Amino acid sequence: VPMSTPLVSEPVGPNPVLDAAVKRAVIAGNFEAAVDVCVKFGRMADAMLLAATGGRELFQRTQERYFELMKDQPFMRITHSIVNRQLETLVANSDAGNWKETLAILCTYATMEEFSGLCDQLAGRLREGGDERSATLCYICAGNVEATVSIWMAQQARASGPETQRLEKLVEKMCVLLVLDVCKSESLPAVVGEKYSQYAEVLVSQGRMYQGNQYLVRANAAQTLSAAVLRDRIFNSDLRNLQQITPDQYPPFPYERTEPWIAP
Incomplete structure (x- = not known):
């Protein structure tokens, strides 16, 4: 049943006739009528x-009516979304310029299950609006490693300086990112593995085999072929490896094994 529209622009104060009408409705147990009278005369607190x-049910309808009447108040849209657990709608309609405020609301009111997805949604809006720096922070809060690294890669491509130096800076940031609890994972995105592999190739080309292999071990968590191939090359480049460790400790063979065809 729709609520009545207020008949006054300002709440009516103490009024014998109004108070008597509300009292009669309450005595009769007709709380809906009592609420209706209060709404008509702007006494929303009483309602x-x-x-x-x-x-x-009556409380929820009255609450929605109150939100509708107060919708022009700046804080009421936020309050409405919080009370009704409509944080996804809040993020979708939020002002991108006030993204910090939106993120603070998510930190305060979102559940653990909701938080990551909502931060990811907020980051997507910021990225679409061209605010990559703010989007990066929100992606990190969401634990979205792949999206974070993709922004850094785009920035790396636009940066000046030697390619090796730019790659090194990117890898440094990825290493710090993956230390964060929210970003830890047994498997890494392929894009991370590829960058680790590229950096490992640089290290190996400089004769830093051990350091290069350490990055390849990390890259293998992303199951990238380039990392597996380079690990195999490094391992087989030193015959001492075959003597010092057992076969079950060998790095995974990167190619498919097939039996050679032998003519009859």
Whole structure:
């Protein structure tokens, strides 16, 4: 049943006739009528109190009516989304310029299950608007390693300086990123593995086999072919490896094994 529209622009104060009408409705147990009278005369605080006594459905309808009447208040849209657990709608309609405020609301009111997805949604909006720096922070909060690294890669491509130096800076940031609890994972995105492999190739070309292999071990967590091939090359480049470790400790063979065809 729709609520009545207020008949006054300002709440009506103490009024014998109005108070008597509300009293009669309450005595009769007709809380809906009592709430209706209060709404008509702008006494929303009284309406909410009576609605809370009149049952969940009446309270929810009165609450929605209150939000509708107060929708021009800047804070009311936020309050409405929080009370009704509509944080996804809040993020979708939020002002990108006030993204910090939106992120703070998510930190305060989102559940653990919701938080990552909502931060990811906020980051996507910021990225679409061209605010890559803010989007990066939100992607990190969401634990979205792949999206974070993709932004860094785009920035790396636009940066000046030697390619090796730019790659090194990117790898440094990825290493720090993956230390964060929210970004830890048994498997890494392929894009991370590829960058680790590229950096490992640089290290190996400089004769730093051990350091290069350490990055390849990390890259293998992303199951990239380039990392597996380079690990195999490094391992077989030193015959001492075959003597010092057992076959079950060899790095995975990167190619498919097939039996050679022998003519009859």
